[in-house]
Amino acid sequence: MEDLSELTKIHHNSYIGLSQEGISPFVCCSRTWSDFHAEYVRHFTRQQRLDNKEYFKRFFKPELTLPINQIQNQIDRNLVTPIIRHIHSPAMDPAGQIIHVEQIHIHFTEGSALNIDGTWKHGQIEIPNAACNQLVDWGFLLPENLQ
Structure with a gap:
């Protein structure tokens, strides 16, 4: 050294x-x-x-702890709280640059979506404790961490 x-x-x-x-x-x-x-x-x-x-x-720097496809697989196999519907990665252009300043975000069954940085993409709900704990495990910042 x-x-x-x-x-x-x-x-x-x-x-x-x-x-x-x-x-x-x-x-x-x-x-x-x-x-x-x-x-x-x-x-x-x-x-x-x-x-x-x-x-x-x-x-803290929000980043996923698992690849998106593994998280979606857990959601699809009902291994997480049922309020979580799916996860989306941001749209990319052909050069691999994020389009429209989107972020990785999670959609909930009632229609709202939370960005990985803890801000709401659209809608807003009180996230149940089980879902909060799952999001923390996946590397998301929660809205409660922004206050």
Whole structure:
């Protein structure tokens, strides 16, 4: 491993991290510091999100924990709460760029849809606890985390 002083050109510094598997999960600059915290809050439970609201909001980056087709498969096989109807990925142009600033979103049986960033695509409902917990497991931000 390269000496940190040579890598950063700063003396009297050190790494901090949660793994002994190479250097990538370690903190050595402001970007890796943010990434470190983002990875940590990514695994928060719903209650941890609420208990650590400001810290969570600062570092959480909504992203799916499973591929969309696996999530839709769980929905189709009735392995999740029945209020969840389906998941959609944003429309893409031929170059793979998102069209119309859409986001990954989940549709509920009564017609509303929630974006992965916790904002409503359309409609709005009180999401049942079971559905909230499932969305947290899939990497969604909940509307309660935006308040």
